[in-house]
Amino acid sequence: MMRVCAAAPFPAADALAVSDPRWRAHDILRVRKLEPFDAEPAWVRDAFARAPFVVVRRAQAAAGFVAVGVRGAARNERYGTWTRSDDIEAAFTPEALSSASALAADRAALPALPAFVALDALRRDTSCFASFAWGPSGSVGFELATGVPTVTSTSDLDLLIRMPNHLTHDEAARIQAALDGHAAQAGVRIDAQLETPAGGVALSEYASRKAAVMARHASGPQFVADPWARAPVQPGP
Numbered sequence: 001m002m003r004v005c006a007a008a009p010f011p012a013a014d015a016l017a018v019s020d021p022r023w024r025a026h027d028i029l030r031v032r033k034l035e036p037f038d039a040e041p042a043w044v045r046d047a048f049a050r051a052p053f054v055v056v057r058r059a060q061a062a063a064g065f066v067a068v069g070v071r072g073a074a075r076n077e078r079y080g081t082w083t084r085s086d087d088i089e090a091a092f093t094p095e096a097l098s099s100a101s102a103l104a105a106d107r108a109a110l111p112a113l114p115a116f117v118a119l120d121a122l123r124r125d126t127s128c129f130a131s132f133a134w135g136p137s138g139s140v141g142f143e144l145a146t147g148v149p150t151v152t153s154t155s156d157l158d159l160l161i162r163m164p165n166h167l168t169h170d171e172a173a174r175i176q177a178a179l180d181g182h183a184a185q186a187g188v189r190i191d192a193q194l195e196t197p198a199g200g201v202a203l204s205e206y207a208s209r210k211a212a213v214m215a216r217h218a219s220g221p222q223f224v225a226d227p228w229a230r231a232p233v234q235p236g237p
Contacts, residue, residue: 005080006037015060023066026137026160027056028145030090031083044079047072051148054083058218071142092145094135094160098123114188115140115157121182128178133162159192166228172207196227
């Protein structure tokens with residue numbers, strides 16, 4: 001959650017409901033520079049100097065811009081800002097960060113923290129997500145992408161599951177039960193989000209068979225009965 005957000009550097013009328021499809025929410029971007037804005041928190045420059053990376057967030061943007069967030073050292077240091085597409089040097093998706101090669105390269109250097117233990121167990125448990133594309137977001141994803149120590153002993157394991165097609169409640173409940181088992185074994189909280197055509201939906205909420213679930217989309221959050229009932233849209237940053 002962004003504590004502070006910069007004003008958009010473009011007229012509101014220029015914002016696009018469907019942003020640049022190359023960048024999706026939770027992707028981690030390495031950028032060559034971060035333009036300053038009025039009322040920018042004091043910690044932002046130090047954070048960017050330490051790790052020139054930003055996280056794509058859900059917000060409408062004009063052509064040539066991407067809505068992003070900067071992570072500080074403290075949990076309450078989250079800043080929503082903007083970067084130009086031309087300043088993006090590299091991108092890391094959650095699913096790329098869950099790959100065997102990504103974890104194998106870093107396992108020797110990773111501390112035995114609960115969030116990493118759970119992620120490694122999930123990578124080896126091929127039955128949990130079946131053929132769905134998934135990967136870590138949050139602090140775990142950020143540390144894997146940047147190499148900057150971000151995860152602590154109390155960090156949650158945040159996951160993103162790509163779900164462009166309908167998921168039954170029974171299958172959602174199966175995945176949630178598997179995650180609960182891994183969470184209990186590793187001693188960590190696992191929070192999974194489904195990336196649906198309607199936006200980001202909490203797996204636990206959908207698995208509970210609520211009449212309507214909160215879908216987080218670039219155009220704003222909304223309650224939907226079926227996240228797949230509407231025409232597909234490209235998830236915004």
